[in-house]
Amino acid sequence: MPAGTLYRGREGMWSWVAHRVTGVLIFFFLFVHVLDTALVRVSPEAYDDTVAIYKTPLVNLMEYGLVAAILFHALNGLRVIAVDFWSKGARYQKQMLWTVMGVWIVLMAGAFYPVLQHTLRELFGS
């Protein structure tokens, strides 16, 4: 590859990459989630047995990761809409990305205990 032709975008490119990756991950989870919910039409036991998997420590941690992906995709999606429809959106896209990351960190900190409380209580008692 000739020198100097590799595109290395900054905030704009990396937020686009993160939006893609989180979007694909969320979509694959959605397939699984509709299938597991469909088990309510089989029997209450089949459904409860499957939901028990969601309550194991590893999968509970993955739920926190799912919340992280969805929150980023939602907040950055609103930023994309602002870039497209707000007349000054493109000029402030960087500032909006740092706002997105700031709100994301606050919400992730707030969601830590509520989402993981099942595992935390199981592992550390009380």
Add this chain to the structure above:
Amino acid sequence: MSTTETTESKTTDGPDGPADSVALYDVDHPAPVIEPPRKRTAKTPKASRGNFEMQTWLFMRLSGIVLVVLVLGHLLIQLVLDGGVSKVGFAFVAGRWASPFWQVWDLLMLWLAMLHGANGLRTVINDYAERDNTRFWLKMLLYAATVFTVLLGTLVIFTFDPNIR
């Protein structure tokens, strides 16, 4: 400046740049007209793809705004409030789907999220699958999985029976 030698136009550079371009064409020797690259001509096929891509672009933004409310509300109820994931089970689902409000909420969320995600993955496939055959079959797989999942989820919401045994 060789071009200026054959004409009577001024040969000094003006404020708009070199005089060469001024000297090449005049009223008697007009510049050739270049057709705009995307102009519709007699050769352009009548049946075009319309503005499908513009409509999907708009759909992604409109459905995205609605999904922010529906999905974040769903996460709040299922994973954050009232003990997190601990309380989720058949009885919890039965309690929520006893209300038409949450049935409509979940139905709308299912359809919008699946269509939003399917269109997103369509874009990803179009971007990275370079062979025509690969791209075609990946999209067929995507569409089949999407139709199946949307119909299954819709059926489950409409036929849910809390007294199933």
